Amino acid sequence: MVAQQVDAVLQGVSVLNSISVSFERNRFYGIIGPNGVGKSTLLHILSGSDAPSAGGVTLDGVPLSHMPGKILARKLAVLQQGGLPPVGFTVREVVAMGRYPHQNWLGGEGEDPEAIIDEAIHTMELAELQSRKLHQLSGGERQRVALAKLMAQQPEILLLDEPTTYLDIGYQIELLDTVKAWQKQRSLLVVAVLHDLNLASLYCDKLIALHRGGIAAEGTPDEVLNPAVIERLYGAKTTLVKHPATGVPQLILQPGES
DSSP: OEEEEEEEEETTEEEEEEEEEEOOSSEEEEEEOSTTSSHHHHHHHHHTSSOOSEEEEEETTEEGGGSOHHHHHHHEEEEOTTOOOOOSSBHHHHHHGGGGGGOOTTSOOSSOOHHHHHHHHHHTTOGGGTTSBGGGSOHHHHHHHHHHHHHHHOOSEEEEESTTTTOOHHHHHHHHHHHHHHHHHHTOEEEEEOSOHHHHHHHOSEEEEEETTEEEEEEOHHHHOOHHHHHHHHSOOEEEEEOTTTOOEEEEEOOOOO
């Protein structure tokens, strides 16, 4: 997937200026940066849900704008910021909706999808909740249902907009562990907008840092997460340490002068 010379304007304000970036399969990318720099906007453009004001995105050499929606949905799935609304469908019904791109115009498939739906439900530990309706679930539980729905969709590319929203630290780790294992198992391309830089370092192969409409830094967590870059992006002073188990960089915030 390649985004070439992408510009984006929101409410008359330029958000992205000639962004060019490419994403390889079987990689986990994190998009980081302060609020308002266009992280979610870039993700929406990559998904095809928003069109850039200039430039374009190609997938396997084909412009997204030339792909029929159902064909694109077989290749690409999106976990939106905030997850699923508390609607009156059951957990199983919502997960089954992930099969829509694979259905014919009569709503059927060549093979029975129930095993695929079961696997997604069990992977996200939702078996005991599958008969409950979404409005009966917590925000964190709905987020897990949303990811199970994407698993049932069986995409090649997974786009995540702040996937750990509403999750406590235990479920944050569990969800990202699941996504990372899924990415490796299926050789997926994963692109995630992440606010927690230490989580981004733990799970992402490469980071793209946005600032003032452009790419401020791009590379591995070791290349991007250093105190100088973080202070330039966020105006915050940090101390860099290595994670004792993985060796990846972790940032410790320094308090301001009192």
